[in-house]
Amino acid sequence: MQKRIAVVGGGFGGLTAAAYLARQGWKVTLFEKNDQLGGRSRVWKSGDFSFDMGPSWYLMPEVFDQFFADFGVDRRDYYTLYRLDPYYRVFFRPGEYVDISADRAAVEAVFEQLEPDGAAKLRRYLAQAEYKYNVAMQQFLYKEYRSIFQFLNWRLMTEGLKLNVFSRLDGFVERYFKDRRAKQILEYAMVFLGSSPRNAPALYSIMSHVDLNLGVFFPHGGMTSLVAGLARLLQQQGVEVRTAAPVERIVVENGRAAAVEVRGERFPADAVLVNADYAWAETNLLDAGQRSYSQRYWNSRVMAPTMFIVYLGLNRKLPQLVHHNLYFTDPWDDHFAAIFDKPRWPDTFSYYISCASFDDPGVAPREHENLFFLIPVAAGLDDSDQIRRHWYEKVLTHFEQLIGERVRDSIVVERIYSHRDFSADYNAFQGTALGISHTLGQTAVFRPSQRSRKVANLFYSGQYTHPGVGVPMTFIASKVICSAITQEQL
Numbered sequence: 396m397q398k399r400i401a402v403v404g405g406g407f408g409g410l411t412a413a414a415y416l417a418r419q420g421w422k423v424t425l426f427e428k429n430d431q432l433g434g435r436s437r438v439w440k441s442g443d444f445s446f447d448m449g450p451s452w453y454l455m456p457e458v459f460d461q462f463f464a465d466f467g468v469d470r471r472d473y474y475t476l477y478r479l480d481p482y483y484r485v486f487f488r489p490g491e492y493v494d495i496s497a498d499r500a501a502v503e504a505v506f507e508q509l510e511p512d513g514a515a516k517l518r519r520y521l522a523q524a525e526y527k528y529n530v531a532m533q534q535f536l537y538k539e540y541r542s543i544f545q546f547l548n549w550r551l552m553t554e555g556l557k558l559n560v561f562s563r564l565d566g567f568v569e570r571y572f573k574d575r576r577a578k579q580i581l582e583y584a585m586v587f588l589g590s591s592p593r594n595a596p597a598l599y600s601i602m603s604h605v606d607l608n609l610g611v612f613f614p615h616g617g618m619t620s621l622v623a624g625l626a627r628l629l630q631q632q633g634v635e636v637r638t639a640a641p642v643e644r645i646v647v648e649n650g651r652a653a654a655v656e657v658r659g660e661r662f663p664a665d666a667v668l669v670n671a672d673y674a675w676a677e678t679n680l681l682d683a684g685q686r687s688y689s690q691r692y693w694n695s696r697v698m699a700p701t702m703f704i705v706y707l708g709l710n711r712k713l714p715q716l717v718h719h720n721l722y723f724t725d726p727w728d729d730h731f732a733a734i735f736d737k738p739r740w741p742d743t744f745s746y747y748i749s750c751a752s753f754d755d756p757g758v759a760p761r762e763h764e765n766l767f768f769l770i771p772v773a774a775g776l777d778d779s780d781q782i783r784r785h786w787y788e789k790v791l792t793h794f795e796q797l798i799g800e801r802v803r804d805s806i807v808v809e810r811i812y813s814h815r816d817f818s819a820d821y822n823a824f825q826g827t828a829l830g831i832s833h834t835l836g837q838t839a840v841f842r843p844s845q846r847s848r849k850v851a852n853l854f855y856s857g858q859y860t861h862p863g864v865g866v867p868m869t870f871i872a873s874k875v876i877c878s879a880i881t882q883e884q885l
């Protein structure tokens with residue numbers, strides 16, 4: 396008889412796992428608490444504006460293409476992509492910005508202008524990033540780590556030094572570049588991983604290969620097209636999808652998951668895979684004796700930042716912006732310290748501005764602008780209405796100075812989204828946007844395990860697990876754990 400598996404959560408971790416498991420012969424039911432799939436990648440519509448609420452950088456396209464190829468289909472039949480031009484714009488102060496694009500000569504000219512010999516240094520930096528990326532993809536990312544010995548093996552000890560697993564990114568970049576702006580361009584992506592250049596292993600210089608060499612893409616119709624594509628694939632694979640279906644308990648009998656309970660109804664299962672927030676799910680869906688990790692464990696994790704987000708619809712265009720825009724404050728250490736050292740709302744801050752309407756006409760009415768502002772902030776902070784309003788004003792004031800133009804009078808749609816929304820909408824531990832950070836102590840085998848240590852047939856996928864934070868990483872995590880699940884005699 397076909398074995399049944401319950402997947403708890405319809406974020407990318409759950410959607411991709413459900414697809415793989417169905418392909419491998421399981422009868423899969425996916426339960427999602429919200430009425431939309433996609434998890435943090437949901438859509439908020441207001442009038443004719445359509446906001447991608449979460450991820451907006453489509454990176455590492457090969458991972459997505461490989462995922463669809465695993466099902467014998469072509470990604471292009473599910474959604475199409477375009478390469479952004481430029482990839483992104485970086486503002487350093489009002490009137491001072493640089494564009495990073497697919498045109499390598501232009502990017503080298505930018506670095507040459509920032510620092511003597513900048514073009515040659517960039518070439519050297521990207522060559523090592525590419526080398527590390529290739530080794531990481533072949534050796535480390537698509538792999539389940541079950542013991543520390545498996546991680547600290549001969550290969551890692553030898554390759555690990557070359558890959559800079561054991562040194563810090565900021566010191567590593569400093570070996571190549573002295574200019575603050577050049578360093579920021581090469582380090583900013585650590586925020587994508589929920590880390591800071593100071594606590595991330597230098598291995599993560601691979602992120603510069605990811606954005607500068609591989610490129611920055613966007614699905615036609617927005618990130619929601621990716622979610623819709625996955626939903627279609629699930630349908631084709633025969634997955635039963637239940638939305639507005641919050642799992643309230645994982646029923647464990649004789650050390651095995653036997654069912655999930657949804658609104659008091661029991662759904663028997665031969666195995667369970669959890670994609671919901673790991674910390675929350677362990678603590679809330681299992682009895683104390685069935686949990687792999689204690690509350691102390693979760694409280695002592697280095698949490699990735701969460702996000703203070705403002706979605707804005709404007710009734711006119713802003714020619715100063717491109718699709719992805721970043722502002723880096725100088726110096727930016729205080730902002731990182733306010734996230735990782737002494738959690739507090741920062742005094743000075745860097746931020747990201749998405750302007751999807753720059754090249755996607757479907758997300759805003761004609762001659763309007765669809766913006767969202769995103770400021771990484773520490774998880775677990777108080778975000779009262781008063782604080783939100785204060786920050787809303789602060790960000791807008793800064794932005795108006797940055798682009799040299801008033802925008803307040805042009806706002807026709809607005810929404811603030813922060814800690815308590817992440818908790819309410821996704822059961823996010825401490826209101827986190829990204830789960831746990833990518834420090835060395837929280838990399839590979841040191842991330843929460845994809846298998847329960849107490850319940851034989853209970854598994855996990857999603858950003859808490861190896862390889863970690865970011866949409867492509869959740870695809871990889873699912874591929875790894877699903878083939879392991881199927882190979883086992885459960």
Ligand SMILES: Cc1cc2nc3c(=O)[nH]c(=O)nc-3n(C[C@H](O)[C@H](O)[C@H](O)COP(=O)(O)OP(=O)(O)OC[C@H]3O[C@@H](n4cnc5c(N)ncnc54)[C@H](O)[C@@H]3O)c2cc1C
Pocket residue numbers: 403404405406407408409426427428429432433434435436448449450451452453454640641642643670671672702704769820821822828829856857858859863864865866867869
């Ligand atoms: C604002 C923002 C911007 C980002 N930008 C980028 C980017 O540009 N590029 C990139 O690659 N990554 C980005 N990320 C990171 C990326 O979005 C995440 O790493 C990834 O989407 C996490 O997917 P997941 O499946 O692990 O978790 P989630 O998306 O959180 O999915 C978990 C799902 O479980 C559901 N759930 C929770 N409890 C229950 C329950 N009891 N029963 C049933 N369902 C439940 C939740 O509702 C949710 O749908 C961003 C994240 C955020 C928040």
